[in-house]
Amino acid sequence: MxxxxxxxxxxxxxxxxxxxxxxxxxxxxxxxxxxxxxxxxxxxxxxxxxxxxxxxxxxxxxxxxxxxxxxxxxxxxxxxxxxxxxxxxxYSIDVDMEDKHFTPPPPRPLPPPLPMLTLPLQWVQRRHRGIECNTLVKWICTGIRWDAAQRAHIDEVLDEYYIGHNQRTGMTIFWQIDEEQRVRTGKMMLYRPDGHRDREARYGFDWIHSALFRDKRHPEYDAEKVEARPTLFGMHLLSKYPKADVHIVESEKTALLMAIAYGNRANEFWMACGGLEMLSAERLKPIIDQGRRIILYPDCDGVAKWKAKAENLRYTRVAVNTDPVLKWWLPEDGEKADIADVVVRMINSHPIPKTVTNYISKDP
Ligand SMILES: [Zn+2]
The missing domain is CATH 3.90.580.10 (Zinc finger, CHC2-type domain)
Structure with a gap:
């Protein structure tokens, strides 16, 4: 003891x-x-x-x-x-030796929270500069055999999510804009011509806020004065689709592909959480407060963890849909395939079912 x-x-x-x-x-x-x-x-x-x-x-x-x-x-x-x-x-404290005269120190007070970083909306709206040379966008436009209706959605979807491009590094920018249309930060990732992440490159991954905090030319963005609070990719679309169910996948790329394949509509649209940490009651609050139905789509390696997270939310209108990784998956996709790989293989071998709701086997 x-x-x-x-x-x-x-x-x-x-x-x-x-x-x-x-x-x-x-x-x-x-x-x-x-x-x-x-x-x-x-x-x-x-x-x-x-x-x-x-x-x-x-x-x-x-x-x-x-x-x-x-x-x-x-x-x-x-x-x-x-x-x-x-x-x-x-710290040279002998924990296993008893000390009768020892008085514990008072608990250290938590520092007050810093104000939240918000970025100018104009940055997001400048997104089209150089977008034609963005590798992810190029792959989406030319590397997938969309049907005519899906192809007609591509521009609209890239606009809807404000997909951007970093001219210096070639990274795709996935802006994180919240339910009140405040630009919180952006995630930047580099893609290879085959649409997969380039994980070997020197500039393969970064956050807009980290880049700003490092950049001495922007003294107004100071990590000692403001704090970046990431949100889910696509959160800004809550107000555009006020009655829609929210379908959440892990990767931003998958959210784009699903939105192009099925279209964001009055009754359903796509978001990406980017990682398990974002599947908390705190991060999902804007969605939960509106009483929306949430459908989570884990990748192959995340089924158990995502189910546990869904359980922890203590929210009755959340369900986990494992169809993409369990029912749609084929051995040819490979053990490490994520939802995007499976969906692209399905799109390339036409036809796919007309709506994603046809795919959803369970109604939460
Ligand atoms: Zn980690």
């Missing part, structure tokens, strides 16, 4: 940057640090953030987040008492 007071003392002393820094070289990024995420196959800096201010780390890609204790438990695969012992050693 470890003395509860010793645990309090350790929790007061422990610093996330010390703990993650004991295993990885940290890069300073504004007031935060970053390193490659140890919890997913991460090849680019930028997703895994270590915040000394909040004393936590979190990954914007795979959704892992936690304090120093959770980091040690998950990274070293040890239990809670051993994580406390690890920290005791680090």
């Amino acid at each position: 470890i003395d509860a007071n010793k645990i309090l003392l350790i929790k007061d002393r422990m610093r996330i940057e010390d703990v993650v820094g004991a295993f990885f070289d940290l890069k300073k990024s504004g007031i935060e640090y970053t390193c490659l995420c140890p919890f997913h196959d991460d090849r680019h800096f930028g997703s895994f953030k270590i915040s000394p201010r909040k004393n936590i780390a979190k990954c914007f890609s795979c959704g892992w987040h936690g304090d120093p204790v959770k980091f040690l438990m998950d990274y070293l695969n040890i239990d809670y008492p051993d994580a406390i012992r690890w920290l005791g050693k680090k």
